[in-house]
Amino acid sequence: MEDKREEGMHIAMFPWLAMGHLLPFLSLSKLLAQKGHKISFISTPRNIQRLPKLPPNLSSSITFVSFPLPLISGLSPTSESSMDVPYNKQQSLKAAFDLLQPPLKEFLLVSSPDWIVYDYASHWLPSIAAELGISKAFFSLFNAATLCFQGPSSSLIDEVRTTPDDFTVVPPWVPFKSNIVFRYHEVARYVEKTDKDVTGVSDSFRFGYSIEGSDAVFVRSCPKFEPEWFGLLKVLYQKPVFPTGFLPPVIVDEDEDEDEDDTTWVRIKEWLDKQRVNSVVYVSLGTEASLRREEVTELALGLEKSETPFFWVLRNKPKFPDGFEERVKGRGMVHVGWVPQVKILRHESVGGFLTHCGWNSVVEGLGFGKVPIYLPVLNEQGLNTRLLHGKGLGVEVLRDERDGSFDSYSVAESVRLVMVDDEKGESIRDKAKVMKGLFGNMDENSGYVDEIVGFMRT
Known part of the structure; x- marks a missing residue:
């Protein structure tokens, strides 16, 4: 035997x-x-x-x-x-x-x-x-x-x-x-x-x-x-x-990669390639939960107010604030449907990751040294947020403790802290880079x- x-x-x-x-x-x-x-x-x-x-x-x-x-x-x-x-x-x-x-x-x-x-x-x-x-x-x-x-x-x-x-x-x-x-x-x-x-x-x-x-x-x-x-x-x-x-995730050489998502990825990559290194915040809140309409509005307005390039992926087309997509055109890209998340996070223009803090996404994001911005939605995501935040990793969007509501200003402030701030943001960005050696090893x-x-x- x-x-x-x-x-x-x-x-x-x-x-x-x-x-x-x-x-x-x-x-x-x-x-x-x-x-x-x-x-x-x-x-x-x-x-x-x-x-x-x-x-x-x-x-x-x-x-x-x-x-x-x-x-x-x-x-x-x-x-x-x-x-x-x-x-x-x-x-x-x-x-x-x-x-x-x-x-x-x-x-x-x-x-x-x-x-x-x-x-x-x-x-x-x-x-x-x-x-x-x-x-x-x-x-x-x-x-x-x-x-x-x-x-x-x-x-x-x-x-x-x-x-x-x-x-x-x-x-x-x-x-x-x-x-x-x-x-x-x-x-x-x-x-x-x-x-x-x-x-x-x-x-x-x-x-x-x-x-x-x-x-x-x-x-x-x-x-x-x-x-x-x-x-x-x-x-x-x-x-x-x-x-x-x-x-x-195992990194596949792009020359060997023949996934069926080629057309989707080509379009996304073309946009990402035009952005500066570490300038883009990738926004994805998972495949299971849906934000309430008012939450989508505040998140959209917050990304707009942050004045930071962003790539936002959603399961279904939401009702955006009037004129939102026109106002952020060029600086922000919205995609409805599935995306190759690992390829996006791997791209050098992506510096931050606004995430629901599901453990899969945490592993993928920190595995590439991307700085997390937390907006937990359900299941164990709040516990993951406390664990990571307690280690000085990333920032959490400020919310009402009872009803979970947040406003566009707290979104904009969190994004700018991670992506732009020279003092507080620098130490947070450095810690995410260190985690790349642990999570991505x-x-x-x-x-x-x-x-x-x-x-x-x-």
């Missing part, structure tokens, strides 16, 4: 149905495949089609396993990802996801992998894997500080916090001084959403059972960045906890995965 394992393990990967989860799972899959292991990457047909093509040297090591997403009432037949459904329909997507249990169990029974690495939403998976004698690891795409704030699995399963105010204070299991809490407005939307679970299973419950049932927990971060939180996490979980590193990431493989072999 030991000899077989030395030849390479068979590892199944089962991410949640969101691109922000599928892509890091694929990044980890590639690193494991490079080290000689066979990967079965399991998802639904449309999500697999959306993934980038595998490099030729890994195509024989990674097999995509496709299960059609069961149809349920209230969900379109083409909705297979969180980006396909409005935020208030996310729980319907989870209800459909839960119906993948039978085909997944059949696949595991027949293929008998050594390990299955799974996401927070599949709380039912650990018991299936245990029944089949398959080792199982929960892969968290949230950093260690966020996991510690959530608490031990028992507090998640019992849902000890029930009101928004419960989430605005440091929990009792954090033994050191911490600024990592939610603002009221950040968690109010989240708590309201979990009250409407159509599955009868809250996200807290899913997280709790996914952690409790695992043999190990992998975390997309590293102890160099948040040492005290990794230490606390091991105490809270009482099981092996391993960093995967940040899993930054591929060799260090590979070393963390070596440790994980060593553990999985035993």
Whole structure:
């Protein structure tokens, strides 16, 4: 048996149905495949089609396993990802996801992998894997500080916090001084959403059972960045906890890149090429959340008042303030729809990144040394903002703590501080450059995965 394992393990990967989860799972899959292991990457047909093509040297090591997403009432037949459904329909997507249990169990029974690495939403998976004698690891795409704030699995399963105010204070299991809490407005939307679970299973419950049932927990971060939180996490979980590193995007040489987004990228690149180095702020608030109309107005007017070049990407065409696009023509570019974010962040004219502070975007932005400007919208984004801001990384747009409202002046001030200010801005920009060496270091990431493989072999 030991000899077989030395030849390479068979590892199944089962991410949640969101691109922000599928892509890091694929990044980890590639690193494991490079080290000689066979990967079965399991998802639904449309999500697999959306993934980038595998490099030729890994195509024989990674097999995509496709299960059609069961149809349920209230969900379109083409909705297979969180980006396909409005935020208030996310729980319907989870209800459909839960119906993948039978085909997944059949696949595991027949293929008998050594390990299955799974996401927070599949709380039912650990018991299936245990029944089949398959080792199982929960892969968290949230950093260690966020996991510690959530608490031990028992507090998640019992849902000890029930009101928004419960989430605005440091929990009792954090033994050191911490600024990592939610603002009221950040968690109010989240708590309201979990009250409407159509599955009868809250996200807290899913997280709790996914952690409790695992043999190990992998975390997309590293102890160099948040040492005290990794230490606390091991105490809270009482099981092996391993960093995967940040899993930054692999940079593809543009001459070799034949993505279908060529026409979109060519148009964007032409505009970026005309701008000065580090002069542009890239504005993107993720694929899941939508800003309210008044928030779009204030953000637009703030970008206008900043007098700074900007590239703003939106999911859907919003109602802009009258005359906005005409007034910013040449200085600002607005794009509706998908964009190659990694290529944009890599471009030398981009210096700042106005972001919702999802962990994926944080990794990509800091991996290229771009200075973050935070405008958290939902989920764990407020916690990420506190973690980074506490380390002197970036600035946060000033908002009302209760309702989350902000005005154009606070947007303009934050953008100018990061992009133009010579005194305060300089130290913030310098710190982002230092983080590029940590977040974008591929060799260090590979070393963390070596440790994980060593553990999985035993």
